Amino acid sequence: MASDQIVDQVQSLNDIVEVISAYVPLRRAGRSFKATCPFHQEKTPSFMVNPDKQIFHCFGCGVGGDVFSFLMKYERMTFPEALKRLAERVHVPVPEFKHSSPEERSQTERLYQVYSAANEFYRRNLKDLELGKPARAYLAKRSFGESEMDIFHLGFAIPEWSHLYEFLSKKGFGEQELLRSGLIVRSAQARTYDLFRGRVMFPIFNSQGKVIAFGGRVFGDETPKYLNSPETPIFRKRKELYALHLAKRAIPTTGEARRILIVEGYLDCIRLHANGFQNAVATLGTSLTPEHVQMLKRYADEATVIFDGDKAGEQASLRGLDLFLEEGMGVRVLCLPKGFDPDDMVRVKGKEAMAELIGQSQDFFDFKLQVLLGRYNKSDSLGLLKITSEFLDTFSKIKSPVLVDRYLRKLAVTLGVQENSLRSELNKLRAKLSGLKSARSEPRPLAAELRKAEPPLEKLLLGLVLHYPPYLRMFQEVFPEYSFSGEKTREIFNLCHQMIQEYGERELSPSKLLNRIKNEESKTFACRLLMIEWSSGTDREQAFQDVLRGLRGQERAGRLKTLRHQIVQAEEAGNQELVLKYMKTYQELLSKSDSH
Ligand SMILES: [Zn+2]
Numbered sequence: 128m129a130s131d132q133i134v135d136q137v138q139s140l141n142d143i144v145e146v147i148s149a150y151v152p153l154r155r156a157g158r159s160f161k162a163t164c165p166f167h168q169e170k171t172p173s174f175m176v177n178p179d180k181q182i183f184h185c186f187g188c189g190v191g192g193d194v195f196s197f198l199m200k201y202e203r204m205t206f207p208e209a210l211k212r213l214a215e216r217v218h219v220p221v222p223e224f225k226h227s228s229p230e231e232r233s234q235t236e237r238l239y240q241v242y243s244a245a246n247e248f249y250r251r252n253l254k255d256l257e258l259g260k261p262a263r264a265y266l267a268k269r270s271f272g273e274s275e276m277d278i279f280h281l282g283f284a285i286p287e288w289s290h291l292y293e294f295l296s297k298k299g300f301g302e303q304e305l306l307r308s309g310l311i312v313r314s315a316q317a318r319t320y321d322l323f324r325g326r327v328m329f330p331i332f333n334s335q336g337k338v339i340a341f342g343g344r345v346f347g348d349e350t351p352k353y354l355n356s357p358e359t360p361i362f363r364k365r366k367e368l369y370a371l372h373l374a375k376r377a378i379p380t381t382g383e384a385r386r387i388l389i390v391e392g393y394l395d396c397i398r399l400h401a402n403g404f405q406n407a408v409a410t411l412g413t414s415l416t417p418e419h420v421q422m423l424k425r426y427a428d429e430a431t432v433i434f435d436g437d438k439a440g441e442q443a444s445l446r447g448l449d450l451f452l453e454e455g456m457g458v459r460v461l462c463l464p465k466g467f468d469p470d471d472m473v474r475v476k477g478k479e480a481m482a483e484l485i486g487q488s489q490d491f492f493d494f495k496l497q498v499l500l501g502r503y504n505k506s507d508s509l510g511l512l513k514i515t516s517e518f519l520d521t522f523s524k525i526k527s528p529v530l531v532d533r534y535l536r537k538l539a540v541t542l543g544v545q546e547n548s549l550r551s552e553l554n555k556l557r558a559k560l561s562g563l564k565s566a567r568s569e570p571r572p573l574a575a576e577l578r579k580a581e582p583p584l585e586k587l588l589l590g591l592v593l594h595y596p597p598y599l600r601m602f603q604e605v606f607p608e609y610s611f612s613g614e615k616t617r618e619i620f621n622l623c624h625q626m627i628q629e630y631g632e633r634e635l636s637p638s639k640l641l642n643r644i645k646n647e648e649s650k651t652f653a654c655r656l657l658m659i660e661w662s663s664g665t666d667r668e669q670a671f672q673d674v675l676r677g678l679r680g681q682e683r684a685g686r687l688k689t690l691r692h693q694i695v696q697a698e699e700a701g702n703q704e705l706v707l708k709y710m711k712t713y714q715e716l717l718s719k720s721d722s723h
Contacts, residue, residue, distance in 0.1 A: 133221060134195075134642045137210060140217040143181045143194045150201055165201060166190045167381050175658070180637045184658045188381055191654035193641045203375060203425055206645075234307070238361045241300055241308040242330075242338040248294050249282025249328040249341075259283055262327050265346045269394070270474065275401050278373070279329065284343060286325030309357035310341070322356065329369075329393045331362070331411065334422065336372045342393055342411070355412060365416040368423070369409035370396050375426045377405035387427040388485070389415070391435065395469035402478040404485075415447035420454045429457035431488050436465040445498060448491050453524045461488035492534050495521070496541060505542055514542065515549065523556050581613035581652075584677045589616050590656035591671050592623055593640070596632040598671055599623055605675055606682075615652045619644065687716060 144160055147153060153160040153176060164174035167188035174185045184191035190200060198209040214221040253259045253276065262283035266276065275281065284291065292311050296302075302319065305311040313319050326343030333339045340362040343354045358364060368389075378385055388407040390396050396409035406427075410419070415432075423430060430451055451458035461484055463472055473481050489497070499517055503510035518538055525531050535553070539546035592599045599620075602609075611617035622643055626635050637657055644650045661667035690713045697705040 131642065133214075133219070134210065135639055137214045137217065137219055137221070138181070138194060138638050138642055140219065141194050141213045142178070143183065143197070144176055144178050146194050146213070146216075147176055147183060147197055164188060164190075165380075177658070180657050182637065182641070182654045182657055184654050186658075189651070189655070190381070191651050191658070192647065193638060193650070193654070195642075196647060196650055196654075199647070200380065203380075234304070235360055237300075237304050238308055238359055239337055239339075241295065241304060241310065242340070242361070244295060244298055244300070245291060245308075245310055245341070246280055246282065246330045246338045248291060249284055249330075250280055251282075252285055252290075253281060253283040253328075258285055261346065265327060271397065271401070275397050278400065279370070279397055280332075280338075282328035282330065284321065284323035284326050284328055288320045288324065291321045291323070292319060307359070309359055323354065326354065331367060331369055332372045333361075333367060334371045334375060337361075339367065340411075342369075344393075353412070363418075364411050364413050366418045366422070367411060368419060369393055369411055370400065371408045371422070371426075373400065374406050374408050378426050385426070385428040387423055387430050389430055389432045390469050391433075392468065392470070395433075398470040398473050399481075402473050402481070404478075404481070415450055417450055417454075420450045420456060424454050424456055427456070429459065431459045431461055431485060433461045433463065433469055433485075433488075435468040436463045445495060448495065449521050449524060452491065452521065452530075453526070455526045458491045459488040460491060460494040461485060462494075492537060496538075511542060511544070515544070515552070519549070519553050519556050522553055523560055581616050584674055584681065585611055585613045585616045586656065587670065588674045588678070589620055589623075590659050591667065591674065592620065593637060593653065593657055594659070594661070595667065596623065596627055596635045599627060600632065601671075602675070606678065609678075615649050618649060619653055683716060687713065690716070 144153060151162045151165050151174070153162050158179065160176040160178070161172045162174045163169055163172045164185040164187055166185060169187050173187040174183065176183045182191065182193050183197055192200070194213065195206060195209045198204055198212060199206060204212065211221055253262050266281065292305065295305055306313060310322050311319055312322050323341065323343040326345055329342040329344070330338045331340040331342060340356045345352055356362070374387060378387060386406060388399065388404055390399065390407060390409050393409055396407050399407035432448065448458050448460065463469065463484070469481070472484070495518070499514045503513045505511050505514060522531050522534060535549050536546055539549055588602065592602070611620060623635065623640065626640060626643065630639070641650055641653060644653060661670060690709050694706055694709045694713070697709060
């Protein structure tokens with residue numbers, strides 16, 4: 128991983144105002160800049176960029192962070208991607224990840240080049256008036272037009288043995304790298320030839336928009352109907368989704384409509400895009416994997432999985448659906464009528480009919496229930512047991528307790544069993560699972576969720592420390608043993624403490640601090656505190672004194688409460704001596720609080 132120094136350096140060279148204004152027009156407003164927020168819909172600007180602190184924050188939707196967070200959110204990049212982009216912008220070399228040697232890196236780079244050149248070549252074939260004729264006729268027959276060909280970079284591999292091979296060789300690619308790409312293969316007789324011949328070509332792009340593989344389809348009924356290029360260092364089937372590079376741009380970054388459609392075939396996916404469903408992606412001949420779902424989660428909150436009419440209800444599809452719930456993503460299911468795939472549906476019945484079907488898609492729970500009721504008989508006890516155990520298995524993986532509650536109630540009603548008995552079965556199952564797995568993956572209980580709320584006084588204190596680090600020392604002098612009850616507050620406060628030891632309290636800047644916070648949620652939290660403004664040093668000092676007084680008051684209230692409890696206990700035990708002792712302390716504490 129990149130060292131903290133490099134992160135600090137890249138950050139200090141990239142002025143947040145310059146970077147953001149390349150995406151969003153900023154207007155000066157006092158010491159800050161403002162704009163209408165790119166992350167939510169609004170008419171009056173509440174998106175602020177602060178050049179002093181090098182942070183941004185939206186008072187409307189609450190997003191915020193530093194220059195890295197902005198790129199991560201706007202361009203939907205990971206932290207390493209954002210770091211790389213910003214480093215390039217200011218010409219700072221960033222050391223690559225250690226596990227790839229320079230040689231491996233250049234091999235990967237060459238693979239991308241082979242695929243990109245092949246893509247251009249296949250596209251040219253398709254557009255060629257003579258060569259491309261049969262493929263264009265096929266696409267026209269399936270009613271795909273020019274714009275689909277362009278948007279999806281469709282191409283054509285003509286039915287010859289070494290058309291691509293000769294082209295790429297002339298371009299200067301060596302035989303070894305061509306064989307490594309899988310687009311050129313070698314027979315047992317050591318003859319070298321093209322993998323794809325006489326097929327319409329569908330390039331597969333990664334989410335960054337680089338060609339990493341191809342799917343090829345024959346025109347007629349020859350087999351195999353579809354052929355995919357093999358897995359390579361740049362292409363892993365279980366990680367990639369067709370058209371994700373397009374779909375991710377179609378899904379809004381915030382709000383209600385963060386939904387993605389998942390279909391099975393390229394043609395289905397292209398047909399949906401061409402008819403206004405630009406949020407569609409396709410799996411590449413595999414069932415959904417955890418890697419797919421983790422990636423989708425970056426762009427969408429809910430997925431609608433569309434099954435062809437004759438495929439629904441397979442065991443494999445149910446497994447795929449559970450994955451979404453495990454990752455905390457909503458999932459709905461649409462089973463098309465018998466004999467229809469999404470392509471047929473849109474072509475034959477029209478896009479309105481498709482939109483209506485998507486609107487009527489089933490909640491995951493109803494779908495699973497329907498499948499299981501079809502498979503087992505709920506009126507015999509063995510069938511009932513099968514159904515409940517399959518559901519409890521799923522519930523044990525759902526992270527949201529609210530959702531589990533709702534589903535449990537529904538299941539009890541449908542099966543005509545006691546909700547309590549289902550719940551106790553579920554608890555048993557969870558206990559068993561958490562015994563098997565580490566505590567890491569255990570669902571978070573509701574109480575812990577509530578405890579996450581950060582107490583206001585602690586928050587304000589942290590805000591003051593972020594603005595003026597010497598407050599940290601001053602606070603610790605008054606409260607040497609203080610233990611924070613807010614999780615994020617504690618985390619960031621400890622980090623400040625640690626960094627002051629390292630840099631000294633005069634040298635700790637907000638951006639250095641933000642660079643060390645790895646968790647985006649905590650970073651947003653810190654930025655929100657950094658957006659607080661005090662009109663003068665005196666005002667700020669006043670606020671600090673208020674916080675100290677408030678915390679002292681809280682501490683005193685806590686001690687008084689404990690003492691009242693101790694007095695009652697001593698009375699019950701009949702220990703008069705102890706009662707008097709506690710009473711005296713109580714009185715002392717009370718009179719002290721008056722003088723303050
Ligand atoms: Zn906003």
